[in-house]
Amino acid sequence: MSRLKGMKTWGLTALALLILGGWMLAVSGFFATETSRSGSGEPQPDSLEAIEVEYETVLNQDIQAATQVHLPADIQSWLEQNGKTEYQGLKQADGGTYILIARGESASSGYGIEPVRVQAQGHKLIVEAVYTDPKPGDMYLTVITYPVLLLKVEGKYEEAEFHVSEPSA
Structure with missing residues (x-):
């Protein structure tokens, strides 16, 4: 039983890490896009x-x-x-x-x-x-x-x- 409980805990931890990692990637992608769009407030020459x-x-x-x-x-x-x-x-x-x-x-x-x-x-x-x-x-x-x-x-x-x-x- 304790082995099953340990697997559940590990599985829940892995799932939480996976969700947290995906959320961090999504958020960092959003902020990176915002930064490249706004940059220093100046328009980018190529665009x-x-x-x-x-x-x-x-x-x-x-x-x-x-x-x-x-x-x-x-x-x-x-x-x-x-x-x-x-x-x-x-x-x-x-x-x-x-x-x-x-x-x-x-x-x-x-x-x-x-x-x-x-x-x-x-x-x-x-x-x-x-x-x-x-x-x-x-x-x-x-x-x-x-x-x-x-x-x-x-x-x-x-x-x-x-x-x-x-x-x-």
């Missing part, structure tokens, strides 16, 4: 969808025209430092984020850069643009130019991913 962002085209021509546009002093300086080489970058100023794409030196006035779209994914911008080349048969000034595209978006963004395409043939 964010890119959304379209409105932008203002501040400058879309040769860098020499930058003197005709009213810009904050730090943006003007940044543009002058980077506008004559191939460059892609961001700078915050004036309550927003400026986006600069510079093509570098070009042999005539027919070269340029056209914006396609700007999207935001968390604190990162995704900027799409396309280089434009002179159209065959059209006449252009044969002068050294430095095509730049300067855009401004509202909000502060820390990083950007640039997708600049070559002109289609």
Whole structure:
């Protein structure tokens, strides 16, 4: 009889441990899911969808025209430092984020850069643009130019991913 009582006790203990273990796994899975969802309160970059962002085209021509546009002093300086080489970058100023794409030196006035779209994914911008080349048969000034595209978006963004395409043939 005592052996049967010992087996019942062991069986009840095992069953209690099994139920307790299952409950602990379920609860820990729930809290792990909650933690990964909330994390630090910030959205996880991989789970964010890119959304379209409105932008203002501040400058879309040769860098020499930058003197005709009213810009904050730090943006003007940044543009002058980077506008004559191939460059892609961001700078915050004036309550927003400026986006600069510079093509570098070009042999005539027919070269340029056209914006396609700007999207935001968390604190990162995704900027799409396309280089434009002179159209065959059209006449252009044969002068050294430095095509730049300067855009401004509202909000502060820390990083950007640039997708600049070559002109289609």
